[in-house]
Amino acid sequence: MKFQNTPMCGLDGCEPDELPSRGDAPLAATGSGLLLEVVSDIICPWCYVGKRRLEEALMLVASDVPVTVTWRPFELNPTMPAGGLDRREYRTRKFGSWERSRQLDAEVAAAGAEDRLAFHHDRILAVAAGASRAPIETFLGGDGGTAEVRQDEEALHRLGINGVPTVLANGRPLFSGAQRAELMASAIRESVRGLRH
Numbered sequence: 001m002k003f004q005n006t007p008m009c010g011l012d013g014c015e016p017d018e019l020p021s022r023g024d025a026p027l028a029a030t031g032s033g034l035l036l037e038v039v040s041d042i043i044c045p046w047c048y049v050g051k052r053r054l055e056e057a058l059m060l061v062a063s064d065v066p067v068t069v070t071w072r073p074f075e076l077n078p079t080m081p082a083g084g085l086d087r088r089e090y091r092t093r094k095f096g097s098w099e100r101s102r103q104l105d106a107e108v109a110a111a112g113a114e115d116r117l118a119f120h121h122d123r124i125l126a127v128a129a130g131a132s133r134a135p136i137e138t139f140l141g142g143d144g145g146t147a148e149v150r151q152d153e154e155a156l157h158r159l160g161i162n163g164v165p166t167v168l169a170n171g172r173p174l175f176s177g178a179q180r181a182e183l184m185a186s187a188i189r190e191s192v193r194g195l196r197h
Contacts, residue, residue, distance in 0.1 A: 033066030034192055037168040039161055041076045045108040045119055050165035050178035052115045057184035065192040073149045074156060074164045082141060111178065170195070 038054065040047040058067060091101035109119045156166075159173060166176040167184070169191040175184065 033068060034188065034195065035170050036067055036069045036174070036188070037072050037171070038069060039072045039074050039156055039164050039166040039168065041074045041164050044076060044164050045105075045112065046178045047165040048117060048119075049108065049111050049115060050167075052112075052117055053178055053181045054167070054184055056115075056181035057188060060181060060185035061188050061192075064189060067188065072156065072168075073145075073152055074161075074166075075149065075153065076164065078150075078153070 036054075038051070040051070054069070058069070061067065088098055088101075092098045095101045095104060105119070112119050159168075161173065161176075163176060165178060167174045167187075169188070174191060175187050179187075
């Protein structure tokens with residue numbers, strides 16, 4: 001199976017990346033079926049594209065395998081101040097220029113449109129998805145869950161995961177990037193065959 005060099009976001013930006021070896025120790029295990037852990041940062045638009053494509057992939061394999069999906073947190077910028085930064089200034093610094101930043105936004109918007117997603121890069125994703133703004137701002141303004149997220153991120157870094165989206169199968173890296181649904185489904189089926197042997 002040949003995975004596409006699809007964009008994924010890492011600490012240095014959104015570019016194609018190599019997946020770490022599957023030989024690392026698993027983070028989680030499951031009794032029967034397949035446990036997929038999706039490593040994601042809610043601010044990453046490629047993670048949202050990957051989520052939509054994973055939903056399609058799961059529909060493609062639904063009759064073949066019982067799959068449980070859980071979500072693992074990952075911060076692309078763990079040093080972001082609580083109050084945030086000026087978007088234009090931050091993204092110009094991160095991507096080299098404002099024009100490059102806008103080009104990347106256009107690329108993810110085009111990819112999202114293929115999967116019936118509309119991106120509004122100037123909104124909080126959770127609010128755009130219909131959640132109430134006040135509780136989200138309260139949570140984001142506090143430090144609840146910080147220790148747990150940091151501990152989870154350390155475990156993921158030990159596996160060699162430095163970018164998102166990344167999908168683990170029973171605790172081992174399966175694929176990274178917003179792969180096409182058909183490729184995801186193929187990888188999931190291959191993992192299940194490995195469980196049965």
